[in-house]
Amino acid sequence: MEGWENTLIYNREGNSGATHSWLRLSSLNPPAMRSTRHQPVRQATMHLILFFLFAGFCLAGAINLLWQTHPINSALSLIVVMTSLAVLYLLLGAEFLAIAQIIVYAGAVMVLFTFVVMLLNAGRQERTLGSRAASRVGFPAVVVFLAVIATIILRAQGLVSAHLGVGLTNAKDSSNLVVLSQVLFHELLLPFELTSVLILIAILGAVAIARREGSERTAEK
Amino acid sequence: MSFLQHDVPLTWYLLLSAVLFSLGVVGFLIKRNLITVFMSIELMLNAVNLSFVVFAYQWHEVKGQIFVFFVMVVAAAEAAVGLAIIIAVFRVRATLAVDRIDLMKL
Numbered sequence: 001m002e003g004w005e006n007t008l009i010y011n012r013e014g015n016s017g018a019t020h021s022w023l024r025l026s027s028l029n030p031p032a033m034r035s036t037r038h039q040p041v042r043q044a045t046m047h048l049i050l051f052f053l054f055a056g057f058c059l060a061g062a063i064n065l066l067w068q069t070h071p072i073n074s075a076l077s078l079i080v081v082m083t084s085l086a087v088l089y090l091l092l093g094a095e096f097l098a099i100a101q102i103i104v105y106a107g108a109v110m111v112l113f114t115f116v117v118m119l120l121n122a123g124r125q126e127r128t129l130g131s132r133a134a135s136r137v138g139f140p141a142v143v144v145f146l147a148v149i150a151t152i153i154l155r156a157q158g159l160v161s162a163h164l165g166v167g168l169t170n171a172k173d174s175s176n177l178v179v180l181s182q183v184l185f186h187e188l189l190l191p192f193e194l195t196s197v198l199i200l201i202a203i204l205g206a207v208a209i210a211r212r213e214g215s216e217r218t219a220e221k
Numbered sequence: 222m223s224f225l226q227h228d229v230p231l232t233w234y235l236l237l238s239a240v241l242f243s244l245g246v247v248g249f250l251i252k253r254n255l256i257t258v259f260m261s262i263e264l265m266l267n268a269v270n271l272s273f274v275v276f277a278y279q280w281h282e283v284k285g286q287i288f289v290f291f292v293m294v295v296a297a298a299e300a301a302v303g304l305a306i307i308i309a310v311f312r313v314r315a316t317l318a319v320d321r322i323d324l325m326k327l
């Protein structure tokens with residue numbers, strides 16, 4: 001408990017270096033940790049290992065989603081993708097989003113998906129390569145898109161690392177839940193309240209659409 | 222050495238995001254099941270969320286994370302309504318194959 005308070009004070013001082021907030025949270029005495037010389041290197045390799053592990057899980061899950069023919073298998077691999085993405089969010093210092101990702105996506109949304117798959121008794125589908133329009137226009141478009149985006153990202157690599165270096169030296173910690181909630185509930189209070197209205201409308205709409213509307217429609221079918 | 226100090230280059234995260242998005246588009250194109258097509262859309266949303274988080278980390282700007290939060294809220298609402306539509310469509314057409322659901326009228 002004391003360690004957590006220390007960590008919060010430490011965060012509020014905005015005195016964060018290249019260390020990551022989740023590592024800081026898990027350690028009991030952050031300033032002592034920073035003073036040792038070897039720690040950043042060890043953290044960096046750990047970050048590297050975790051990144052490769054969970055990026056691999058992510059890609060494997062996404063490819064498996066495409067490969068599987070049964071919808072329930074696709075849904076389960078999508079859960080793998082979302083959970084690995086939550087770990088990547090942790091690595092990027094977004095703890096709140098990681099937890100929200102697990103609760104909202106891997107929890108609520110995917111339960112909805114698996115529930116609908118089971119409710120509709122969706123069966124195995126044959127593996128296809130898409131329609132003619134998809135193979136003629138879609139796949140070249142995807143390849144071109146990926147190539148363009150990858151080129152832009154790789155070209156901007158020097159730019160990225162330059163800005164990163166500047167940002168980390170005078171770091172105002174973006175991972176802090178305190179900062180996030182302050183912005184969310186002060187500056188963006190109206191959009192936040194509007195999302196609650198949106199959710200309410202979505203719930204009502206879902207109930208209204210999915211409700212069985214009399215027996216004449218089904219009898220006619 | 223600078224590589225070790227800066228941990229994983231953010232470029233790799235962005236490339237992962239781009240690849241995930243492309244896999245989502247490919248899934249959208251090759252899948253013939255309505256629910257799986259919808260899952261591919263969710264995959265694309267997640268890929269975009271990842272790049273939002275990466276840029277929020279790079280600029281030390283918390284608004285990027287808030288944007289992801291709003292995307293999650295809207296995606297949850299979208300999933301609820303979309304799955305309700307899928308249930309309604311299945312009730313009328315008794316199929317989930319997108320090739321057979323190509324007419325707006327009954």
